Amino acid sequence: MNSSLASSISSLNSVAMGDKKADLVLKNCNLLSVYTKEIISKTQIAIINDRIAYVGLNAAHTLGSKTVVIDVENKYVSPGFADPHLHIDQFVLPSEFAKKALLCGVTSLFSDPIDIVSILGYKGFQEFLKLGENLPIRIFQVVPGGLPVDAKFSNSKTLSLSQEKSAVKHPHVLGLGEVFSWTKVTQRDPKTMKSLSTMLECDCIINGHTAGISEKKLNAYVSSGILSCHEPINFDQVLERLRLGMWVMIREGSIRRDLKEIIPHILSHGTYINRLMFCSDGLDPLDITKFGHIDHCIRESIKLGLKPLDAITMASKNNFDYYNMGKDLGGIAPGKLADILIFNDLKSFKPTKVFVGGKLVVSHGSVVTQFKKKVISPWMKKTVKLKKFSKNDFLIKSKKKNVIANTIFMQNEIITKIGSAELHSKDGIVSASLDYDIWKVAAFDRIHGTNRHSIGFLENFGAEIGAFASTWSFHENDMIVIGSNDSDMAIASNHLIKNQGGLVVVKSGKILASLPLQFAGIISTDSFEMVSSNFQKIISTIVDLGCKFTRPHLIPLFLPFLALPSIRILSGGIVDVKKRSYIQPIN
Ligand SMILES: [Fe+2]
Known part of the structure; x- marks a missing residue:
């Protein structure tokens, strides 16, 4: 997509000297310099191809008959923002996510497709x-x-x-x-x-x-x-890492929001900010629409007292310095790739114009460039390798009349502890009990085509539904099915097999909400708007029916995640995370 600096130096040098003419000149810029933390008025920026050749007060010598001149009218001009750590292999295709990120001024994404x-x-x-x-x-x-x-x-x-x-x-x-x-x-x-x-x-x-x-x-x-590291959740953790020479990404995204806790201490301590960045670690379609992306981090940090130029530096230059890309990106200076944002003021930080490599990609709040349609190989849309389910596939049997179940007790959407519940068996079958908020939960290997699965009990979910199932779970991607009855659990599972992935809510044999995720069972091939609407419906259906948590989609997402306490379920069984051993669903 971009030229190398090595292959561009002659051309850039020529434009800077006026021996060659620029493709584009931006004039009357209030330049936010991340190198000197100044706002430099009346700046002119000359661009050739995808790089900046000249930054100064008079670019007249770079103007030719074909040079496009844009008068920025004393608006603010900053380098494009970066998200240094996020997972874009979720919900929507990279191209759909990119459109939303660009509207927030984010021109570089550092993706971890785990x-x-x-x-x-x-x-x-x-x-x-x-x-x-x-x-x-x-x-x-x-x-x-x-x-x-x-x-x-x-x-x-x-x-x-x-x-x-x-x-x-x-x-x-x-x-x-x-x-x-x-x-x-x-x-x-x-x-x-x-x-x-x-x-x-x-x-x-x-x-x-x-x-x-x-x-x-x-x-x-x-x-x-x-x-x-992007995991510090308080200032002491930030400081310890900075002192050891680490770079810290302050996380503000759909999994956690740490800005409010950390930024005030950064200010009161007078912490050197040149090794600090903002990152999202992943944003769901509702959050990026509601809050924004890195632009949100800038707005919030400034509200907490951070100087605008420090916030801009954390959102741009520091990321590229960390990734050893400072010669190409991170600031507005000769030689750099021309990723440039234009703002009306230093409050909203919603760019009116966005340039990537000198090309205008956003104007007046809309994406103005074409995104080529990408082909997704069919094999990547066949990842739910499971046979059709019947309700008998969810049975938990016991010869005892009364059993003690080792439940996965949901403390919140993510953190679990081991619970205990007395359940009765009927005709040798132990059922869930909505009255006591005890649910069946099952994990199926859907990737390798094995029959490996486990079934147990989950406690403290609360929604009056028949079943909630998902093919997306960190980082096992077992199919997780939570249900109050085996019949609805089978219907939910079969729906996900038919769609080859997604999230679904079922009650009394009916599909109440469905979010198809056809690509690998974790990404939809539908538009951002369609995914957003389906996702909202999944959440509101479960919440409106009494779920104890506001973000129920996180429950199946984290249930198999072995890096968090205390009890997890994977297709191989129920795991006590601390003891690193399996436990039985019933005693
Ligand atoms: Fe992450």
């Missing part, structure tokens, strides 16, 4: 790279660094060391994604250490995930070449 890899392996990773190429936005990728989450229980696909090595040869693959199993680092797991040293030998970046560690474990992690 779930695509967990489902489709290396071949899927390569195909996913193509979906992010030749779009009017920059999408960089990393090789997922956290798979399998725990080889003892996980069945997710992953990349071999040789595949990782060949992946990083791709110009848009920058290194290794969040290494979230820090125990594999502190215990020097051989494959992990080999992977880290391979990345370092290739001069690649390694993204971190240091939730809950400090002191000697954090030192061991950092000394292994992992220099960033």
Whole structure:
């Protein structure tokens, strides 16, 4: 998509000297300089091809008969924003997400397609790279660094060391994604250490995930070449990481929102901001519509007291410095790629114009460029490898009349603890009990075509529905089915087989809401608007029917996620996370 600086220097130099004419000149810019933290009025910016050749007060010498001149009329001009860590392999295709991100001024996305890899392996990773190429936005990728989450229980696909090595040869693959199993680092797991040293030998970046560690474990992690983290949830964690030479991405996205906790302490402590960034870690369609993206982080941080130029620097320059791309991106200066935003004021931070590589892609709040339609190979839309279900597939049998169930008790949408409930069996069958808020929950391997599955009980869900099922679950992507009766659980499961993925809510034999996710069972091929509407319907249906939580879609998403406490369900069984052992659903 972009020229290399090496191949452009002669042309850029010629325009800067006036020996060659610019393609585009922006005049009367109030330039937000991320290099000096100044607002420089009356600036003129000359661009040739996709790069900036000249920044100064008089670009007259770069003007030719074909030069397009745009009078910015003293509006504010900043470099494009970046999201340094997010998962775009969710909900919508990269092209659909890109349109929304561009409207928020985000011109570079650093994607970690961990779930695509967990489902489709290396071949899927390569195909996913193509979906992010030749779009009017920059999408960089990393090789997922956290798979399998725990080889003892996980069945997710992953990349071999040789595949990782060949992946990083791709110009848009920058290194290794969040290494979230820090125990594999502190215990020097051989494959992990080999992977880290391979990345370092290739001069690649390694993204971190240091939730809950400090002191000697954090030192061991950092000394292994992992220099960033987006997991700090308070200022002490931020400071400890900065002091050890790490870069910190403050997360503000659909999984967590940490800005409000952290920014006031950054200000009161006078913390050096040049190693701080904002990241989303993933945004669902409703959140990006409601809040925005990195523009939201800037607005919120300024409301909390951060200076606008510091917020802009955290949203732009720092990201590219971290990824060793500072010679090409991050600021408005000669030689840089011309990713430029224009704002009316320093409050809304919604750009009126967005340029990517010198091309206008957003004007007056609308995307004004074409997105080429991408072909998704049919094999990537056949990932729910399950046979048709009957209600008998969800039975839990016991010869005892009264049983004690080990329930997965939902403390919130994400965190679980072990619960206990006395249940009665009838004709040897133990059923869920809506009266006591006890639900069946099942996990099925839908990726490998095996019959592997497990069924147990879940507590404290609350919605008066028959079943809620999903094919998207971090990072196992088992099909998860929660239900009050076996018949609706079978209907929900069969609906997801028919659609080859998605989320569905069923009550009394009827489909109440459905979000099809046909691509790998985690991404829809529908428009952003259609996905948004279907997703909203899933949430409101479950919430309106009494669910105890406002974001019920997170329940199946996190139920198999072994990196969080306390009890998880995977197709291989119910797992006690701390003891790293299976537990039985009933005693
Ligand atoms: Fe992440």
